[in-house]
Amino acid sequence: MKSKLQQEVGGCDRKATRRNMLQTAGLGGLSLAAMHSAPVAAQVEYTTQNVRRSSRPSDLKITDLRIAFIHQAPMRVPIIRIDTNQGITGYGEVRDGGSPKYALMLKSRILGENPCNVEKLFKKIKQFGGHSRQAGGVCGVEMALWDLAGKAYGVPAFQMLGGKYRDKIRLYSDTTISRDPDEYARRMKARLDMGYTFLKMDIGINQLRGERDIITAPLGFDWARDRDTAHPFTAIQLTDKAIDRLVGYVAAVREQIGYEVPLAADHFGHFSVNSAIRLAKALTPYQMAWLEDLVPWQYTELWQQITAAVDVPTLTGEDIYLKEPFMKLIEARAVDMIQPDLASSGGLLETKRIGDYAEEHGVAMAMHFAGSPISFMANLHCAAATQNFIALEHHSVDVDWWEDMVTGPMKPLVQDGFAAVPDGPGLGIEIVEDVVREHLMPGEEYFAPTDEWNTNRANDRLWS
Ligand SMILES: [Mg+2]
Numbered sequence: 001m002k003s004k005l006q007q008e009v010g011g012c013d014r015k016a017t018r019r020n021m022l023q024t025a026g027l028g029g030l031s032l033a034a035m036h037s038a039p040v041a042a043q044v045e046y047t048t049q050n051v052r053r054s055s056r057p058s059d060l061k062i063t064d065l066r067i068a069f070i071h072q073a074p075m076r077v078p079i080i081r082i083d084t085n086q087g088i089t090g091y092g093e094v095r096d097g098g099s100p101k102y103a104l105m106l107k108s109r110i111l112g113e114n115p116c117n118v119e120k121l122f123k124k125i126k127q128f129g130g131h132s133r134q135a136g137g138v139c140g141v142e143m144a145l146w147d148l149a150g151k152a153y154g155v156p157a158f159q160m161l162g163g164k165y166r167d168k169i170r171l172y173s174d175t176t177i178s179r180d181p182d183e184y185a186r187r188m189k190a191r192l193d194m195g196y197t198f199l200k201m202d203i204g205i206n207q208l209r210g211e212r213d214i215i216t217a218p219l220g221f222d223w224a225r226d227r228d229t230a231h232p233f234t235a236i237q238l239t240d241k242a243i244d245r246l247v248g249y250v251a252a253v254r255e256q257i258g259y260e261v262p263l264a265a266d267h268f269g270h271f272s273v274n275s276a277i278r279l280a281k282a283l284t285p286y287q288m289a290w291l292e293d294l295v296p297w298q299y300t301e302l303w304q305q306i307t308a309a310v311d312v313p314t315l316t317g318e319d320i321y322l323k324e325p326f327m328k329l330i331e332a333r334a335v336d337m338i339q340p341d342l343a344s345s346g347g348l349l350e351t352k353r354i355g356d357y358a359e360e361h362g363v364a365m366a367m368h369f370a371g372s373p374i375s376f377m378a379n380l381h382c383a384a385a386t387q388n389f390i391a392l393e394h395h396s397v398d399v400d401w402w403e404d405m406v407t408g409p410m411k412p413l414v415q416d417g418f419a420a421v422p423d424g425p426g427l428g429i430e431i432v433e434d435v436v437r438e439h440l441m442p443g444e445e446y447f448a449p450t451d452e453w454n455t456n457r458a459n460d461r462l463w464s
Pocket of ligand 1: 266
């Protein structure tokens with residue numbers, strides 16, 4: 001039988017051993033003694049590894065989904081936060097301009113599920129997505145699932161998608177329109193001077209609004225209504241004057257930026273296919289990288305007609321949900337390039353699949369993006385893991401607090417027209433609460449409870 005002293009010493013020993021074990025686990029397997037004798041750089045590396053060794057991925061369960069709705073980024077963006085039973089939190093976002101309800105209605109469908117089963121959950125919820133912003137909930141949740149799975153296993157999202165083709169992602173920047181061609185050209189040149197290696201400008205009939213003899217349209221034409229009327233049905237035709245004016249903007253920009261940097265164009269307006277072909281032909285000498293959304297993406301045959309008629313690359317895709325419509329466009333050789341928006345096309349994995357399909361058919365993939373740094377990170381991982389990627393859009397060059405919303409990767413996120421692919425687990429970022437709080441939409445709360453979305457009585461099955 002042990003004496004009282006022996007029992008106390010033994011107890012102390014057991015406590016000391018347990019404390020040592022905990023310290024060792026917390027230091028990533030390095031004992032405290034070894035840690036103290038290691039070089040400072042190694043100590044820092046061990047203590048800053050953002051690997052959650054407490055996570056048990058097989059037992060991970062989703063416990064909550066909440067929203068923080070920001071604005072002026074420059075877009076309105078509902079940020080999604082998904083919580084779990086192990087204290088791991090994942091972030092995603094509904095596509096810019098979309099309703100948070102697209103994500104909230106998915107909450108009851110994913111509560112209690114293991115977020116690491118990303119593909120299984122995507123197949124469960126993808127029936128609740130539609131084209132453009134209607135896909136925002138499904139895609140935003142998918143982003144958050146990759147973030148959670150990566151944090152649970154301690155690997156970055158690009159690694160789960162198959163690894164990297166590149167360490168940094170080429171960006172192309174949007175630039176604010178000016179109706180003065182010389183001022184517009186100066187703004188484009190400023191982007192080039194910032195280090196951007198790929199540019200895009202907007203040229204369209206809206207810029208010419210108020211001028212005489214620009215368009216031929218049914219008299220009394222309503223510009224506001226035109227916004228919701230698809231191109232073939234507006235009966236708008238461009239006059240030669242309009243084509244000269246639009247080409248004049250591009251000529252002024254090319255004069256400033258030269259011909260070595262790719263220059264794409266978008267936001268032409270809603271006019272007929274014949275006018276689109278005339279405009280595209282007039283732009284041929286200016287070596288455009290692509291002309292975007294000359295007609296809505298659904299009109300495969302109209303796209304075929306335009307693409308066959310002109311020598312300028314054509315592109316569409318930012319509003320397409322899921323791979324199948326992209327397959328149709330690609331198989332019909334209807335466009336020269338595609339441009340999915342990951343927050344509409346189905347999230348990281350579906351967008352990689354879209355890119356892979358295009359690649360097999362010799363079609364390149366640019367990526368459309370206009371959200372917060374959360375979706376931006378999701379895009380970086382997908383772009384890194386997809387071989388035929390060309391360039392990712394960046395809409396927030398002029399928003400000075402945009403990068404401050406997140407912490408994690410090296411700052412600045414964007415440098416010389418590129419963004420480094422983050423190496424941290426999941427998407428590789430955490431939210432900076434103060435900054436997000438400061439830029440919430442008026443009347444919105446910071447990740448307020450959403451208990452009213454916990455249950456539903458719907459039968460979601462699509463077949464009998
Ligand atoms: Mg566009």
